[in-house]
Amino acid sequence: MxxxxxxxxxxxxxxxxxxxxxxxxxxxxxxxxxxxxxxFPLLGEVEYVGLQNYTDMIGDTEFHQTIIQTLIYTxxxxxxxxxxxxxxxxxxxxxNKLSSFFRTFFFMPIVIGFGSAAFLWYWLLxxxxxxxxQLLRDLGFGAMDKPILGYMPGALLAVILMVVWKFSSFxxxxxxxxxxxxxxxxxxxxxxxxxxxxxxxxYITLPLIKRTLGMVFILSIAGSLLAxxxxxxxxxxxxxxxxETMVFYVWRQAFRSFNLGSAAAMSVAISIALLLVSLIQVRxxxxxx
Amino acid sequence: MTYRFPDSxxxxxxxxxxxFRGISHNHKGGQMQQKxxxxxxxxxxxxxxxxxxxxxxxxxxxxxxAPVTLTFWSRPQGEDGGIIKxxxxxxxxxxxxxxxxxxxIPQEQFVxxxxxxxxxxxxxxxxxxxxxxxxxxxxAGAFEDVTSIYNAAKYKDxxxxxxxxxxxxxxxxxxxxxxAEGSVLFWNKDLFKRAGLDPEKAxxxxxxxxxxxxxxxxxxxxxxxxxxxxxxxxxxxxxxAPFIWAQGGDVLKKDGSPNFQSKEATVxxxxxxxxxxxxTVPESAKNDNGASFAAPFLTGKVGMVGAGAFFIPGLIKxxxxxKFGVAPLPGAKVGQSSSFAGGxxxxxxxxxxxxxxxxxxxxxxxxxxxxxxxxxxxxxTRLDVAQKTYVPLDPVNYQVMYDALLVGKTPWTxxxxxxxxxxxxxxxxxxxxxxxxxxxxxxxxxxxxxxxKIYKKEK
Numbered sequence: 095m096x097x098x099x100x101x102x103x104x105x106x107x108x109x110x111x112x113x114x115x116x117x118x119x120x121x122x123x124x125x126x127x128x129x130x131x132x133x134f135p136l137l138g139e140v141e142y143v144g145l146q147n148y149t150d151m152i153g154d155t156e157f158h159q160t161i162i163q164t165l166i167y168t169x170x171x172x173x174x175x176x177x178x179x180x181x182x183x184x185x186x187x188x189x190n191k192l193s194s195f196f197r198t199f200f201f202m203p204i205v206i207g208f209g210s211a212a213f214l215w216y217w218l219l220x221x222x223x224x225x226x227x228q229l230l231r232d233l234g235f236g237a238m239d240k241p242i243l244g245y246m247p248g249a250l251l252a253v254i255l256m257v258v259w260k261f262s263s264f265x266x267x268x269x270x271x272x273x274x275x276x277x278x279x280x281x282x283x284x285x286x287x288x289x290x291x292x293x294x295x296x297y298i299t300l301p302l303i304k305r306t307l308g309m310v311f312i313l314s315i316a317g318s319l320l321a322x323x324x325x326x327x328x329x330x331x332x333x334x335x336x337x338e339t340m341v342f343y344v345w346r347q348a349f350r351s352f353n354l355g356s357a358a359a360m361s362v363a364i365s366i367a368l369l370l371v372s373l374i375q376v377r378x379x380x381x382x383x
Numbered sequence: 384m385t386y387r388f389p390d391s392x393x394x395x396x397x398x399x400x401x402x403f404r405g406i407s408h409n410h411k412g413g414q415m416q417q418k419x420x421x422x423x424x425x426x427x428x429x430x431x432x433x434x435x436x437x438x439x440x441x442x443x444x445x446x447x448x449a450p451v452t453l454t455f456w457s458r459p460q461g462e463d464g465g466i467i468k469x470x471x472x473x474x475x476x477x478x479x480x481x482x483x484x485x486x487x488i489p490q491e492q493f494v495x496x497x498x499x500x501x502x503x504x505x506x507x508x509x510x511x512x513x514x515x516x517x518x519x520x521x522x523a524g525a526f527e528d529v530t531s532i533y534n535a536a537k538y539k540d541x542x543x544x545x546x547x548x549x550x551x552x553x554x555x556x557x558x559x560x561x562x563a564e565g566s567v568l569f570w571n572k573d574l575f576k577r578a579g580l581d582p583e584k585a586x587x588x589x590x591x592x593x594x595x596x597x598x599x600x601x602x603x604x605x606x607x608x609x610x611x612x613x614x615x616x617x618x619x620x621x622x623x624a625p626f627i628w629a630q631g632g633d634v635l636k637k638d639g640s641p642n643f644q645s646k647e648a649t650v651x652x653x654x655x656x657x658x659x660x661x662x663t664v665p666e667s668a669k670n671d672n673g674a675s676f677a678a679p680f681l682t683g684k685v686g687m688v689g690a691g692a693f694f695i696p697g698l699i700k701x702x703x704x705x706k707f708g709v710a711p712l713p714g715a716k717v718g719q720s721s722s723f724a725g726g727x728x729x730x731x732x733x734x735x736x737x738x739x740x741x742x743x744x745x746x747x748x749x750x751x752x753x754x755x756x757x758x759x760x761x762x763x764t765r766l767d768v769a770q771k772t773y774v775p776l777d778p779v780n781y782q783v784m785y786d787a788l789l790v791g792k793t794p795w796t797x798x799x800x801x802x803x804x805x806x807x808x809x810x811x812x813x814x815x816x817x818x819x820x821x822x823x824x825x826x827x828x829x830x831x832x833x834x835x836k837i838y839k840k841e842k
Contacts (some may be wrong), residue, residue: 136499137498137525138522222667239665239666240666240669241670244614244669330806331806331807332670332806332815333815334812334816338807346805350800350801350804350805351798351800351801351837352801
């Protein structure tokens with residue numbers, strides 16, 4: 095009887111969260127699934143088209159190109175995000191007078207909105223008025239009158255640089271928290287055994303924060319596969335579509351071509367792909383455990 | 384706040400009650416009294432109904448005497464975006480039976496907002512919509528047929544023909560011309576003079592623009608001859624397409640199908656490619672998604688730029704030292720010119736509760752409203768109003784705008800967004816590949832293929 099009461103109480107506690115998830119996650123997901131099987135124009139009659147949007151997607155070479163570009167971006171952005179985040183976490187893991195300052199300093203880019211950060215970098219890189227080309231000019235790197243964002247691979251690298259600046263501190267916080275959770279005695283023992291810093295990191299720290307590492311990778315990869323804002327603002331997908339990502343293409347289908355049915359089908363496909371990638375990653379982490 | 388019934392209504396109640404009393408006091412005596420009593424009840428009932436219905440009628444009249452409020456949506460228009468608010472204030476000031484409530488929607492979100500509001504039944508009564516999107520809304524059946532207002536208008540021959548053409552769908556008018564824009568060439572007279580060019584004479588052909596741009600660039604430093612936003616689709620349909628039209632070519636065929644491989648388009652793209660390879664355009668133009676648009680001209684270091692009527696008032700007010708001229712965008716030969724006829728059409732959304740009042744508003748906006756806009760100054764869509772009110776405000780520059788309105792063109796398509804406006808769509812891809820990469824015919828061919836695919840899908 096006591097257990098049942100406890101279960102009932104628990105149910106009432108989680109009910110608001112369940113309602114929230116139902117309203118803002120499950121129902122929209124079902125709506126997108128239904129939309130993906132219709133032509134769903136922004137205006138006009140909605141018609142059921144079955145799996146037409148999905149078969150169209152299979153033959154859509156432009157969409158395929160954006161998938162490749164998104165994967166390239168993900169592969170390129172994930173390592174620097176991780177290593178910069180890890181480096182910063184190692185620098186500030188121990189609490190002292192300086193670390194508080196650096197923690198705040200490193201974490202500051204996180205509090206800036208993604209859109210604002212992208213705009214900030216768009217103008218920082220402007221060859222006419224931006225500080226970065228001006229700095230490079232002053233350092234003798236030439237006229238720097240070509241817009242970095244107007245050429246490949248400059249455009250892609252500039253976006254990666256901005257994302258690393260903006261997000262590595264988020265990874266830093268996660269990794270730092272995990273590192274602080276390691277029993278100090280383990281570290282002290284290793285030091286007594288003569289382990290140098292590098293070996294401590296390789297054989298003690300990283301294995302002990304493996305779960306957090308996994309989470310950091312999942313977040314990083316999922317976030318990169320869903321990249322949109324930074325490219326929309328900084329490169330508009332250019333030059334000539336070479337930095338257009340999957341989600342950017344979905345946005346174009348929805349809000350440029352007003353073809354919400356196709357956009358919904360692509361969104362469903364991307365969601366399933368992301369789910370699979372995340373499942374594989376989680377499984378990989380668990381197996382290693 | 385307490386509500387007081389109108390005096391007429393109170394008067395009515397008193398009058399009707401005294402009428403009822405008058406009837407009841409006229410009947411007296413014996414058996415007659417019972418009959419009379421019965422009759423009284425019947426009379427009372429009838430009178431009560433009559434009194435009630437009569438007073439209810441007056442109550443309704445009193446309620447309907449309150450002004451009808453029309454909701455009106457617009458994108459920001461005019462130099463500082465608030466011109467339409469001034470016009471709405473003027474309408475409200477001069478009307479007691481109808482009032483309009485304005486909502487300004489950011490340009491980037493405008494079509495989506497109107498469309499989703501319409502779909503959910505929350506659409507405004509009236510909207511001013513960028514005329515390039517009018518065919519899309521008309522095709523979707525979102526606008527009321529306003530052919531009768533168009534036919535009844537005394538000044539219909541005076542309307543900008545580009546606006547009328549865009550307002551028409553299947554031989555019916557679904558929107559009326561409201562505000563106008565036109566693309567023209569601005570040139571810096573000081574730079575022309577320093578480069579040894581006649582500062583009072585604008586280039587007459589694309590070739591002359593190229594030649595002048597080279598001479599201005601030769602002045603050295605960071606002075607450049609020409610500017611355009613290389614990564615902005617909308618900017619370039621506005622300022623580049625006229626070079627194609629001026630030669631007699633077109634971007635889209637009359638049925639809206641793509642026409643990106645015309646020889647006129649090749650000539651115009653070659654002209655821009657030459658401007659680019661000659662170094663007459665700042666490198667920053669390549670990546671400009673429209674954030675700068677014509678602003679580099681304001682620095683005084685750019686010789687020429689394409690812009691519109693909206694650019695003139697700010698230029699005069701905020702840059703009094705910058706001596707500039709305004710000229711039509713030319714073609715390949717002397718005498719050829721064209722312009723992009725921009726601006727808005729005004730339409731009544733289907734499902735409005737106040738169709739009669741909305742039509743009244745449209746009639747005002749296309750008549751007296753035009754004069755009001757012209758005084759602000761906003762280029763009106765009525766040629767007679769433009770000539771009488773707008774041009775005299777700045778006879779030199781505004782006359783050029785008036786001429787641009789006469790020759791202005793606008794692509795008619797129900798797929799404007801995907802064919803033209805899309806930053807990764809066929810129009811801008813043709814433009815950037817041809818100008819920055821140099822493969823002009825290859826770019827035209829690729830974009831034509833992409834555009835035909837979109838056209839067929841969306842048709």
